[in-house]
Amino acid sequence: MTDRSTRPTPAYGSRDPDALARRAGAQANPDRDQHFLVDDRVLDRLPAYLPEAADTSHLLEIGGGAGALTDRLLAHASDGTDDPATESPSGRVTVVERDPAFASFLRTEFSTAVETGALEVVEGDALDVSLPSFSACVANLPYGVSSAIAFRLLPTGRPLVLTFQAEFADRMVASAGESAYGRLSVSAQHYADVEIVERVPKEAFDPQPAVESAVVRCVPREPAYTVDDEAFFLRFVKALFTQRRKTVRNAIRNTAHISGLGAPEAVVEAAEESRLSQRPGDLSPTAFAALAQLASTHGVPEADPS
Template sequence: MTGTRSPDRLLERAGVRGNPDRDQHFLVDERVLDRVPTYLPEDADRSHVLEIGGGTGALTDRLLATSERVTVIERDPELAAFLREEFAPEIESGQLTVVNDDALECDLPADVTASVSNLPYGVSSELAFRLLPLGIPTVLMFQKEFAERMAAESGTSEYGRLSVSAQHYAAVEVVEPVPPTAFSPPPAVDSAIVRTTPRDPDYEVEDEAFFLRFVKAVFTQRRKTVRNGIRNTAHISGLDDPDAVVDAAPESLLSKRAGDLAPDDFAALASLAMEHGLEDENG
């Protein structure tokens, strides 16, 4: 099933126009809108789908046609009011809930089973990392460059902290490029739809927060060897004795650069860092 509401008519009824200064670009290409919900994995639980940034409801309409229940978080009070008016029957039936709040600050529904969203690009990273730890499948629209970095493999120019951090939580795939003409007004960048499918990583970390902080630290020195990266970023990673970590780590990893380390390499180094470099916790 697909939605029945025209995105152009929704914009007309809402009486709004996108505002690039507010990072507001409405997805209006009906073919893209119809495809977006189909990118959830076939076995995804669609009993409660979360949409962040509902806008005028073009994607909301498609999600209502393919999901049992939908919650939309919309920060703009005028747009939230329009959604409540436009979708009054769906709200009355209990299929739709509209929340007027900031998705970066409000509590997300505890029973959400998936998220399908056209995210505001200015806060897309922060929003993605609110969703990924929930362990739910997502279909999210990003700036194309961000999407490619999110899905990149080690050894490629796009690979970085974002790649390791996102893939720690999920398998990440770029499933469709989206041109600026699909939006009103067209953004100055290309876009892409990303699917994330939750999975356990093929490595173990003792402290997830430290692991992610360690990855961040080493990538700030991506042009240097990992040896120098560990030594130079103790103020970021929180290491008390980075030299002890370097002494304990294998040369095969220390001589590489951050972009050439696979996620399990970072996990191994983070484990050594916790064991040898954190005096307060281990000494």
């Protein structure tokens, strides 16, 4: 066996995903929501989907696995002072990995980057650990918790390139009136312009998931409307979409226990008939915001019931 210390260290961005998996000595476990992206072409494209003007000085990755994407992010991380004569990134990468075996492997495989401060490996659940003040995030998210992680990342106001199940991605980007449009669409689009930039087949992963996947780019921006209470707005959207087949009038009346409205009937009386007769799935984010503002004025929302 070749002594690792005598092997030439490959330049960042050139490591083979299959070779990384072999060196890690452990396979991805679908029972633990592990489906590692192994297609070199897709891996190479992911960092490039960040907006052209994105700050890449501190990139965040959720779920590093055997490090195929970590390798590409190290090659992409830059604070604008990179010396083309060297192969070392001037920026840095933080990767969050909950599996102790893979976290340990990442520290070993990228030991030079760890020693120079170019890479930090945080072992733990991305829903529980303290996240750094990253400049952008590129990640192949664990699908079982992708929604929870996405809504931890979106409010940070940073560019995101995230891989999701295709059905989830379709709901994120859907517009009012489309069948996929729902709470997820309104909530995601409240924080950012979201678009699907690539669809990824099952064969790009190991082990293969049961569904197709898609890469979503989220570019942060202020919404085209104003809400005085963001938490209430998001709760109000959630509430009405639990009654998506009802009219907005009945949805407001039936979901006060979710939205926290103290006087739902007052909201119904104050709202325009044209809006009340629609279904929640027909309301644009701007229309939801206007209705939420009216509800917070006339409905006297109580403390968050959660």
